[in-house]
Amino acid sequence: MLELKNISFQVAGEKGDDRIEIVRNVSLTIPDEKLIVITGPNGGGKSTLARLIMGIEKPTSGQILYNGEDITELSVTERARRGIGFAFQQPVRFKGIEVFDLIRLATGTKLSVKDACQYLSAVGLCARDYINREVSGSLSGGELKRIEIATVLAKKPQLAVFDEPEAGIDLWSFQNLIEVFEGMRANIQGSSILIISHQERILSIADEIVVIRDGQLALHGPKEEILPTLLGTDSAVPDCKMGTVTKGETAE
Amino acid sequence: MKPLDEIQKRLLSEVAGLHAIPEGAYNIRANGTSAGRASTANIEIIPREDGKGLTIKVKPGTKNESIHIPVVMTQSGLKEVVYNDFYIGEGADVFIVAGCGIDNCGPQDSEHDGIHRFYVGKGAKVRYVEKHYGSGDGRGKRILNPGTEVYQEEDSSVEMEMVQIKGVDDTNRVTKAELAKGARLVVRERLMTHGDQKALSTYTVEMNGEGSSSDVVSRSVARDNSYQKFDAVLTGNAPCTGHTECDAIIMDNGRILAVPGLEANDVDAALVHEAAIGKIAGDQIIKLMTLGLTESEAEEQIVNGFLK
Numbered sequence: 001m002l003e004l005k006n007i008s009f010q011v012a013g014e015k016g017d018d019r020i021e022i023v024r025n026v027s028l029t030i031p032d033e034k035l036i037v038i039t040g041p042n043g044g045g046k047s048t049l050a051r052l053i054m055g056i057e058k059p060t061s062g063q064i065l066y067n068g069e070d071i072t073e074l075s076v077t078e079r080a081r082r083g084i085g086f087a088f089q090q091p092v093r094f095k096g097i098e099v100f101d102l103i104r105l106a107t108g109t110k111l112s113v114k115d116a117c118q119y120l121s122a123v124g125l126c127a128r129d130y131i132n133r134e135v136s137g138s139l140s141g142g143e144l145k146r147i148e149i150a151t152v153l154a155k156k157p158q159l160a161v162f163d164e165p166e167a168g169i170d171l172w173s174f175q176n177l178i179e180v181f182e183g184m185r186a187n188i189q190g191s192s193i194l195i196i197s198h199q200e201r202i203l204s205i206a207d208e209i210v211v212i213r214d215g216q217l218a219l220h221g222p223k224e225e226i227l228p229t230l231l232g233t234d235s236a237v238p239d240c241k242m243g244t245v246t247k248g249e250t251a252e
Numbered sequence: 253m254k255p256l257d258e259i260q261k262r263l264l265s266e267v268a269g270l271h272a273i274p275e276g277a278y279n280i281r282a283n284g285t286s287a288g289r290a291s292t293a294n295i296e297i298i299p300r301e302d303g304k305g306l307t308i309k310v311k312p313g314t315k316n317e318s319i320h321i322p323v324v325m326t327q328s329g330l331k332e333v334v335y336n337d338f339y340i341g342e343g344a345d346v347f348i349v350a351g352c353g354i355d356n357c358g359p360q361d362s363e364h365d366g367i368h369r370f371y372v373g374k375g376a377k378v379r380y381v382e383k384h385y386g387s388g389d390g391r392g393k394r395i396l397n398p399g400t401e402v403y404q405e406e407d408s409s410v411e412m413e414m415v416q417i418k419g420v421d422d423t424n425r426v427t428k429a430e431l432a433k434g435a436r437l438v439v440r441e442r443l444m445t446h447g448d449q450k451a452l453s454t455y456t457v458e459m460n461g462e463g464s465s466s467d468v469v470s471r472s473v474a475r476d477n478s479y480q481k482f483d484a485v486l487t488g489n490a491p492c493t494g495h496t497e498c499d500a501i502i503m504d505n506g507r508i509l510a511v512p513g514l515e516a517n518d519v520d521a522a523l524v525h526e527a528a529i530g531k532i533a534g535d536q537i538i539k540l541m542t543l544g545l546t547e548s549e550a551e552e553q554i555v556n557g558f559l560k
Contacts, residue, residue, distance in 0.1 A: 108543075
């Protein structure tokens with residue numbers, strides 16, 4: 001179980017002497033064996049919240065408890081070793097490191113190629129074609145995204161955090177992505193899943209939905225209660241709008 | 253003993269591969285003298301009269317044979333200059349493994365300067381691998397100054413892999429090539445320097461024949477207080493294509509100077525250079541940390557992959 005207690009996060013403003021509050025006093029519990037989706041307008045602080053959970057950013061104030069332990073000051077590595085996994089919104093590229101290397105590092109074992117392939121197959125990639133490819137610019141955005149998700153599957157985290165997994169992938173891949181999450185949801189025993197997303201299809205497989213707006217927790221409750229209030233807003237975008245950016249919105 | 257890190261383990265396996273009992277033609281030079289030599293029906297290895305090197309003749313049409321000429325030095329204070337001349341006959345296709353390992357535990361410098369000249373006949377193919385490795389904790393430096401000259405006749409192909417990952421204090425590598433019509437040269441250099449090491453690498457490629465091509469790519473890492481200079485000049489004197497690239501990571505107080513140079517003396521010479529130097533991207537380290545690696549383990553994996 002993950003508990004955020006009064007988490008705030010500020011950054012220095014452009015002038016240097018002012019402070020901008022990205023996350024404001026958020027308290028939230030991610031219970032075990034639940035799939036939680038955090039949604040809300042762009043620029044509202046969702047991705048920052050995900051990065052605070054992984055330890056990529058440290059909160060200005062507040063406390064993060066994981067299975068009862070205060071992890072607020074722990075590094076990314078220490079959090080990863082305690083069972084938190086993280087899929088980046090924009091996957092990182094590496095010259096020279098192959099897909100197999102990355103999956104092997106994720107499992108932390110001397111993995112066989114055959115076992116590594118199962119994680120690629122799970123995200124809809126023909127494993128044989130990808131296992132020895134470099135995780136570099138030679139792969140498309142959608143391919144990198146699926147490999148990113150495969151590394152999180154391979155890590156088998158107790159708490160898996162996905163930061164906008166649908167960003168940058170095509171519709172066909174999106175369908176596959178939903179199936180990946182449905183599969184994870186079906187086997188959620190002993191773990192929990194946190195997804196940052198605007199997608200109605202992803203919201204519809206959630207157990208609970210959290211709405212973050214202007215850095216604050218605006219709504220939190222069971223899907224059945226929250227989702228109807230979001231339909232038609234940019235917190236729950238249907239498939240056909242995927243990938244489009246409305247005027248005035250900025251990518252997070 | 254400190255356990256080997258990933259880079260060292262891989263390196264050792266590479267060097268051990270080099271020193272395994274070779275098949276085909278070979279000459280093993282240890283501390284300045286030959287420790288074993290064999291010619292084959294198609295490949296003749298002749299020692300020079302002054303003892304300072306070899307003449308290697310490959311008969312025309314020789315296919316899929318290999319030549320191993322490794323050098324090992326374990327005696328502190330030894331300095332040698334060795335000249336090896338390769339004559340590759342028309343249409344031959346051979347694999348040449350050179351390389352030098354120096355272990356210097358003493359107070360004096362050890363130095364091996366290998367000058368390799370390749371005369372590559374019409375339509376011949378050469379794949380050449382040269383690996384350098386230094387070890388030993390003596391105060392004496394481990395110095396390697398390889399000189400390589402390549403003369404390629406029509407439609408010949410030369411692929412060179414030059415690797416120096418660890419332990420060599422000082423290197424000045426000079427490579428020159430001249431390409432006739434339709435000849436193709438590919439160079440892949442991988443270099444890592446650490447401590448106070450210095451490595452200079454200079455390439456001069458002259459494409460003199462129509463349809464000739466060259467591709468010279470260096471991937472390097474400079475750590476600690478080490479210094480590297482990569483200087484590659486491609487000259488197109490005929491309709492040809494040339495590409496040179498330096499891709500480098502700097503760490504700690506490492507310094508790198510990349511000087512790519514192109515000279516086109518023919519309107520149909522198409523030449524490209526690329527150079528990029530920078531530290532390891534922070535998001536690469538964070539990604540590997542989210543998989544449970546520490547920051548230093550992440551750096552090691554990134555460098556190891558980059559130089560693979």
